[in-house]
Amino acid sequence: MLKILKYVGYDLLRSRWTYIYCSFFLMISLSLLFLSSDLSKVVISLMNIVLLIVPLIATMFGVMYYYNSREFIELLLAQPIKRSNIFLGQYIGIAGSLSISLIIGIGVPFLIYGVFNSPEIWNFMILLVTGVLLSFIFSAIALLIALKNENRIKGFGLAILVWLFLAVIYDGIFLLGLIWFNDYPLDNFAIIGSILNPIDLSRILILLKLDISALMGFTGAVFQKFFGTGLGIAAAISVLIAWIGIPAWRIKSVSQTKDF
Amino acid sequence: MKIKYFIFLCSVWLIAQNGISKQLEVCSTCPHKTIKSAIENAEDGDKVVVKKGIYKEGNIVIKKSIQLIGLDYPILDGENETEILTVNTSGVTIEGFQIQNVGTSYIEDRAGIRFERANNFVVRNNKLYNTFFGIYLAHSNDGIVEGNYVEGEAAKEMSSGNAIHIWYCKRVKVENNHVKKHRDGIYFEFVDNSLIQNNLSEENLRYGLHFMFSNDDDYINNEFRNNGAGVAVMFSRRINMSENLFILNWGKASYGLLLKEIYDAEITNNRFVENTIGIFAEGSTRVNFLNNDFVNNGWAMKVSGGCLNNQVSKNNFISNSFDLSLNSSAYENSIDGNYWSEYSGYDLNRDGVGDIPHRPIKLFNYVLKKTPEAIVLMRSLFIDIINFSEKVSPVFTPANVLDNQPSMKIFERT
Numbered sequence: 046m047l048k049i050l051k052y053v054g055y056d057l058l059r060s061r062w063t064y065i066y067c068s069f070f071l072m073i074s075l076s077l078l079f080l081s082s083d084l085s086k087v088v089i090s091l092m093n094i095v096l097l098i099v100p101l102i103a104t105m106f107g108v109m110y111y112y113n114s115r116e117f118i119e120l121l122l123a124q125p126i127k128r129s130n131i132f133l134g135q136y137i138g139i140a141g142s143l144s145i146s147l148i149i150g151i152g153v154p155f156l157i158y159g160v161f162n163s164p165e166i167w168n169f170m171i172l173l174v175t176g177v178l179l180s181f182i183f184s185a186i187a188l189l190i191a192l193k194n195e196n197r198i199k200g201f202g203l204a205i206l207v208w209l210f211l212a213v214i215y216d217g218i219f220l221l222g223l224i225w226f227n228d229y230p231l232d233n234f235a236i237i238g239s240i241l242n243p244i245d246l247s248r249i250l251i252l253l254k255l256d257i258s259a260l261m262g263f264t265g266a267v268f269q270k271f272f273g274t275g276l277g278i279a280a281a282i283s284v285l286i287a288w289i290g291i292p293a294w295r296i297k298s299v300s301q302t303k304d305f
Numbered sequence: 306m307k308i309k310y311f312i313f314l315c316s317v318w319l320i321a322q323n324g325i326s327k328q329l330e331v332c333s334t335c336p337h338k339t340i341k342s343a344i345e346n347a348e349d350g351d352k353v354v355v356k357k358g359i360y361k362e363g364n365i366v367i368k369k370s371i372q373l374i375g376l377d378y379p380i381l382d383g384e385n386e387t388e389i390l391t392v393n394t395s396g397v398t399i400e401g402f403q404i405q406n407v408g409t410s411y412i413e414d415r416a417g418i419r420f421e422r423a424n425n426f427v428v429r430n431n432k433l434y435n436t437f438f439g440i441y442l443a444h445s446n447d448g449i450v451e452g453n454y455v456e457g458e459a460a461k462e463m464s465s466g467n468a469i470h471i472w473y474c475k476r477v478k479v480e481n482n483h484v485k486k487h488r489d490g491i492y493f494e495f496v497d498n499s500l501i502q503n504n505l506s507e508e509n510l511r512y513g514l515h516f517m518f519s520n521d522d523d524y525i526n527n528e529f530r531n532n533g534a535g536v537a538v539m540f541s542r543r544i545n546m547s548e549n550l551f552i553l554n555w556g557k558a559s560y561g562l563l564l565k566e567i568y569d570a571e572i573t574n575n576r577f578v579e580n581t582i583g584i585f586a587e588g589s590t591r592v593n594f595l596n597n598d599f600v601n602n603g604w605a606m607k608v609s610g611g612c613l614n615n616q617v618s619k620n621n622f623i624s625n626s627f628d629l630s631l632n633s634s635a636y637e638n639s640i641d642g643n644y645w646s647e648y649s650g651y652d653l654n655r656d657g658v659g660d661i662p663h664r665p666i667k668l669f670n671y672v673l674k675k676t677p678e679a680i681v682l683m684r685s686l687f688i689d690i691i692n693f694s695e696k697v698s699p700v701f702t703p704a705n706v707l708d709n710q711p712s713m714k715i716f717e718r719t
Contacts, residue, residue, distance in 0.1 A: 089684075097686055216687035223676045231678040239681050248685060259557050259581050260603040260626055261680045266557060268681065 046130040049121070053138025056114070063146055066102060070150025078158050084165040085255060088172055091151065092251050095176045096244055097212065100183040103143055104208045105201075107187025110139055112197050122305055132188070132300040136293065140184040144177040151176070168254045175247035178285050182243050183208065185292035192299050215242050232267045243288045246281060332356035340365055340373075340381075347371050355379045355402070363387045370396035378403040378432060388415040389436070395424040399431065407436040409464050416441035416470070417455075420448070428453060438466035439487065444473045451480040457487035459510050467492040468509070471499075479504060489515040490532065497521050505530070512537045513554075516544075524549065535560035535580060538567060547573045554580040561602065564589045572597065574718070582607050583625070586615070595619050596716065604630050608638070618642045621715050622665070629665040629706070632674065636706050640665065644712040649696075652713045663711040666702045668695035 057063050073094060077087045111118075114135070121131050151173060160169050187204050194200035219238045223231055239245040252258055253272060258265050271277040329343040329351060330336070337343035341362055343353045349370045357377040364387045367373065373390075378401060383389045385408030390399060397420070404417040417436030420426050426448035432455075433439045439455035442448065450469060459465030468484035470492045471477060477499040484490040490506030490513045493499070501524035506513035513529035516522075516538040526548040529536050535554035538544065544567070551561035561580035564570075567589040576598045577583035583602040584594070588611040597620045599605035605625040606617070615638040622628045623646045642658075650659040669688050672679050682688050695702060 093684060093686075213687045213690065216682055216685045217691075220672070220679055220682055220687070223679050224672070227676050231676070235678045235681050245681075245685065249681060252684065256555065257603075257626070257683075259555055259559070261683065262557065262677065264678045264680050 046127075046134045049126070049131055049134030050138050050141075053135050054142060057110075057138065057142040062106065063142055066106075066143070067146035067150045069098075070147060071154060074151050074154040078154050082158070084155075084158070084160065084163050085168065088165060088168050088251070089255060089257065092172060092248065095147075095151075095172060096179070096248055099143075099147065099176050099179045100212060100244060101208055103140070103180045103183035104187045104204045106143060107139055107184040108191045108200055108204045111135075111188055111191035112200065119305060128300050129297045132192070132296050133293065136185060136188050136296060139188070140181040143180040143184060147176050147180060148173060168251070171251055171254055175250060178289070179243060179247060182285070182288045182292070185289055185296065189292045189296050189299065192296060192303065211242055211244050216245065219245075232264070235264060236268065236271055240280060240284050243285060246284060250281065326350040326352060328352045328354060330354050330356065331360075332358060344369065344371065344373075349396075365390050367392045367397055368394050370394055372398040373400070373402075374398070375401035375403075375431075377401075380405060383407045383415075383417075383436075385409075388413075388417075388419060390418045392418075392420045392423045392426065395426070397423060398427040398429070400427065400429040401431065403432045403434070404436060405434040407438070409437050411464070414438055414441065414466065414470075416466070419443075420445040424448070427451075433468075436466075438470050439468040439484065440470070442469075442471045442474050442477065446475040446477070448474070448476075449478045449480070450482060451478065453482045454484075455482065455487065456485045459487050462488055462510050465510060467515070468506075471496050474499070478502070484509070486510075489513075490529070491515070493517065493519045493522070495519060499523075500525070502526055504528070507531050509533060514538070516541060520544070523547075528552070529554065529561075531555075532559075534558055535562060537563040537565070538570075539563070539565040541566075541570075542568045543570070545571045545573075546575060547571065549575045550578070551575065551580055551583070552578045556581060560585045563587075564592070567592055571595070576600070577602055577605070585609070586612050588612065590614055592616075593618075596718070597621075598718065599623065599625055599628070601625065603627065606630070608632065613637045615639070619712075619716055620644070622646060623715070627667065627670055630670050630674070631666065631703065631706060636703060640706070640708050642710045642712065643708055644715050645708065648711045648713075650711065657713050659711040659713055662707040662709045664696065664699060664702060664707050666706050667692045668701055671701050671703075 074091060077090050081087055155169055160166055186207055190204045191200050194203060239249055249268060253269055329347055331340050331343045331353060339362055340355055340360055344367060347353055347369055352372040352374060355375045357379050359380045359382060361382045361384055380403045381389050383406050385406050389404050389407060399418055407415050407417055416438035417433040418428055419441040422444045424446045426445060428440055428450045430452040434456055435458050440450055455468040457468060465488040467489040468487040469479060473495045475497050477496060479491060479501045480503055482504045484506050486508050488510050490509045491501060493516045496519040499522045504527045507530040509532045511533050513532035514536045518540050520542045523545045528550045531553045536551060554561050559581045561577040561583045564586040565588060568591055570592045572592060573595045579601045581603045583599045583605045585607045587609040590613045592615045594617045600623045602625045604627045605622050607630045609632040617640040619642055621644045628645060645663050645665060648659060648663045650661040652659055668691050
């Protein structure tokens with residue numbers, strides 16, 4: 046598995062998309078830091094970008110990489126290697142390289158601007174951690190979709206749809222639900238609704254850490270209380286791990302029975 | 306003839322006695338060792354000069370119109386047990402003391418300096434530390450409180466007092482004071498025709514300025530910084546607030562300025578920076594909000610029910626999370642002619658006024674009013690999309706809340 050990881054890693058290192066992705070974040074964070082030296086504001090602006098771009102790129106990249114490296118996978122399958130090793134190695138290779146690009150792209154500019162001497166360090170770390178987790182979640186989902194669909198157009202379409210659903214449509218349905226059940230106490234519903242979607246969960250985890258949480262009033266206080274308890278943190282972490290674990294496990298089982 | 310001469314001499318002597326005031330000095334080597342004895346021997350119009358030293362004399366009551374002057378800040382210490390200076394007569398000046406350690410009381414409102422039914426007073430250049438109430442004025446008119454530094458050690462609202470507490474007074478000037486870490490920085494109740502100017506009020510537990518039932522007052526060029534709940538102005542008529550700075554009043558229950566039942570006020574040339582809510586107005590009528598700057602606030606203005614005939618004009622709204630929020634759909638206020646950093650219109654005839662009206666209320670704002678829990682979706686992509694679509698073709702947001710003459714340029718302040 047390590048060998049496959051290495052191959053995928055080398056392959057992606059040669060790919061210019063990794064560099065474009067990395068330099069995109071470099072440029073965005075450098076220009077934001079250049080425009081405003083208030084690290085807290087930059088974290089908020091970057092949050093909006095990370096929550097939008099990271100899942101999208103991870104989805105597209107995962108699907109694209111699988112379809113492009115199909116011949117290589119068939120070659121590997123002819124060797125005496127466990128199938129789960131091949132696919133999980135490939136998955137971790139993609140997600141890992143995306144995460145490294147993200148960490149370099151955001152981390153280096155913040156290092157230059159001295160994030161370690163600033164009280165914003167923890168907010169920044171949360172941004173990085175959620176970015177990495179989102180990379181892992183969405184590349185797992187993308188690989189799973191690609192594995193299940195031989196038809197490339199269908200695969201791409203489905204992957205985009207999943208991203209669109211979690212990034213936009215889910216919030217719409219969630220909002221409708223909140224308005225619909227307006228007459229009932231909605232605190233628990235709001236907590237459950239936002240914890241189930243990894244993008245929403247990441248956004249709230251970051252917002253609660255920032256000054257801006259004061260704007261969230263009563264509901265914000267409820268959230269802060271929930272995520273302040275051991276149960277809340279455990280729930281948030283287990284949901285994020287489940288979002289990685291379940292697709293990864295499905296990749297394993299689907300690849301085992303798939304007829305190439 | 307002789308008798309007449311004698312009477313004349315007598316009257317000269319009497320006039321001299323009354324006209325020329327004595328000066329009594331207090332120090333460890335002076336004729337008067339304690340302030341109390343000096344006051345006992347003083348008469349109306351005398352000057353008691355207290356030299357440097359520490360005086361622990363408990364409660365000093367002044368019932369004569371004297372000037373009590375401290376040289377090099379002599380320390381009056383209450384040893385956490387008593388009120389320190391109590392004045393019960395008119396025409397008293399207290400200047401240049403360091404007054405400390407009054408101590409908390411749950412039964413009486415002890416103060417560092419108290420004026421009760423004493424007119425024409427002056428409290429100048431004193432330093433007060435750890436006084437339960439700092440300067441306490443009640444039923445006293447025509448006075449000046451200036452240049453004082455009042456720092457408390459308030460930890461809880463229950464067990465703390467106000468720095469400058471004024472109750473049932475008229476024509477008082479509060480100028481150039483610096484108040485810190487009390488319950489309320491400056492407290493006004495039933496105070497008319499007064500002026501609050503150039504003060505700095507910071508880090509107080511509750512309000513930087515607490516202002517109730519007080520009419521015809523001005524407060525000008527003060528700074529209210531980082532107070533627990535900002536500034537509250539309630540139940541008052543004809544007040545003028547200008548050139549004040551409301552900054553960093555940030556927290557779940559904080560305002561820059563809370564207005565409640567205010568009539569005919571002028572709120573001009575103020576700056577509201579980084580407050581959770583810049584101005585929260587409730588039941589305010591005929592108030593002019595002119596030439597103010599709202600920068601980086603959560604809500605710049607939150608207008609609740611019962612606000613009529615207010616004018617909001619020539620203000621700058623810059624980078625606030627929400628510029629305006631309304632509680633009722635019936636809107637009888639004018640918001641024409643402001644600068645909005647979110648305005649995206651154009652100006653074809655180049656007269657500096659945008660050609661299409663600006664709608665400061667976003668759809669998300671409208672949704673929040675109905676379902677406050679929806680705040681969990683703040684800053685999500687979906688919210689940005691619906692805000693944008695609502696901006697393009699308004700359906701839900703109130704049609705009559707708009708700025709018909711939005712300015713294209715920031716109003717420059719001098």
